[in-house]
Amino acid sequence: MDQKRRKNISKFLSLILRHSPETIGLQLDEQGWADVPELMGKAARRGQRFNMEELLEVVAECEKQRFALNEDHTRIRANQGHSVNVELALEVATPPEYLYHGTVGKFMQAIREEGLLKMSRHHVHLSEQRDTATAVGARRGLPVILTVHSGRMFRDGIPFFRSANNVWLTDHVPVKYIAF
Incomplete structure (x- = not known):
C-alpha cells in the first residue's frame, strides 16, 4: 500500500x-x-x-x-487522544523528571496564564523526546517546545498516565511547572 x-x-x-x-x-x-x-x-x-x-x-x-x-x-x-467519552483503564505511572509539549506561538499567552489544558481531549499530551514535541508543534506552524517539570508535578501529587504508545498524559499542567 x-x-x-x-x-x-x-x-x-x-x-x-x-x-x-x-x-x-x-x-x-x-x-x-x-x-x-x-x-x-x-x-x-x-x-x-x-x-x-x-x-x-x-x-x-x-x-x-x-x-x-x-x-x-x-x-x-x-491508544489516546479521544474527545469522546471512553475509559482507557490507564494506570498511574511515574514520569521522567522532564517531559515536553509542542505548541505554536499563538497559544503562548493563554498557556502563560492558564498552563496546559486538555481542551476537548481527555488529557494533556506530553512526550519524552524534544523531537517528538517539535513534530507535534510543527503540524500547526513554527513550533514552540515547552519543558514540563513532570517529576516535580508527580511528587506534588499530580497523577500521570502512560498510553500504550508511550504518550504521557495528565489532566492539566499548571503554569508553575512549565519552563518557558
Whole structure:
C-alpha cells in the first residue's frame, strides 16, 4: 500500500475511533474498542473501503502507534487522544523528571496564564523526546517546545498516565511547572 493511502486510512481511523464514531453509525464500548468487521462494513458503506491486510498495515506502520488491536484482531481502538467519552483503564505511572509539549506561538499567552489544558481531549499530551514535541508543534506552524517539570508535578501529587504508545498524559499542567 502506498504512503498516501495508508495516511488516508489512518486519518479516517483517528476520526472514527477518537472523535466521531457516530459519523458512520459505530458504537465504541466503554474502553473505546470497536468491532473490526463492523467498523470495516460501516466504513465501506460511507465510501471508505479497506481490507484486513490494509488495516493491519496501518496499525503496524503508524509511526505514532495510534491504534491497538486485540490478540485475535477482532477489536480495535485508539491508544489516546479521544474527545469522546471512553475509559482507557490507564494506570498511574511515574514520569521522567522532564517531559515536553509542542505548541505554536499563538497559544503562548493563554498557556502563560492558564498552563496546559486538555481542551476537548481527555488529557494533556506530553512526550519524552524534544523531537517528538517539535513534530507535534510543527503540524500547526513554527513550533514552540515547552519543558514540563513532570517529576516535580508527580511528587506534588499530580497523577500521570502512560498510553500504550508511550504518550504521557495528565489532566492539566499548571503554569508553575512549565519552563518557558
